[in-house]
Amino acid sequence: MVRPCGRRALLFEVTSAAEVAAIVSAVRAAELAEVTELVPAARTVLVEVAPGAALDRVRDAVRTADPESGSSGTGTVHTIPVTYDGADLDLVARTAGISRDEVVELHSGAEYTVDFCGFAPGFGYLSGLPEPLRQPRLESSRTAVPAGSVGIADVYSCVYPRRSPGGWRLIGRAAVAPEVLFDPGAERPTLFTPGDRVRFEAR
Structure with missing residues (x-):
């Protein structure tokens, strides 16, 4: 329409x-x-x-x-180093019926596309999450999620660009400075733009 x-x-x-x-x-x-x-x-x-x-x-x-x-993202490719020690890593593994290591392998082995941005400045919705990791948001949102947290929810993954409330399941921490993810004073304020591709690299 x-x-x-x-x-x-x-x-x-x-x-x-x-x-x-x-x-x-x-x-x-x-x-x-x-x-x-x-x-x-x-x-x-x-x-x-x-x-x-x-x-x-x-x-x-x-x-x-x-x-x-079947076209995927055609923009900039971002490789984000991640320490997979998130507060919900065990919950994600248990819900998927796999091990923590398998969660890491699945998440870091996929390539994601920035479908759109929203919720907060610089917050990209990254499609391409492997099927076993497609899980609902938490029943109760956290009042504060640290900047750089890597999360999953529904069919998406994300990186929180700044400290904010959030209900995504947290599986790790990105080794990226918050000002890289969102800097309102920069010529390009956000790291992610719709169409960009993202890969996560386990540290």
Whole structure:
């Protein structure tokens, strides 16, 4: 479904992360100079154009989107060193019916794509979590999760960019300074951008 958002934007509502990724890829591939904002979320993509620009070429680009292409992220590749000693590592292993070492092997052996960012500045939702690790959030959220914590929830993994409340299952700590994950004063404030790829390296 396509919904107009004022005169300068379209909101595309879809049913899967694959469709979101396909729309983002199609719009980027079209290299439309008039596009000023491209904002993916879990099941929507907002595309905004410059004042006075038409939206027709955006619609044409999105028509070429192919969710079946299996395209993964095409942006920057980030390798994040992780110490796997999270508070919920045993819970994740027990829920999956595997050992702690197998949790580490599965999590660090996958490649993830930054589907979208939200919740907090610099917080990326990383798809690609192996099936045995796809588990619900904690029943009760923590009031404070340390910056750099690596978590899992549902089909995603994440790295907390700053100390904040959170209910994801924590499996480790990233060896990345918080200001690398999010620095509002930097030219590029966030490490992760939708379309980037992420690999975790066990330390």
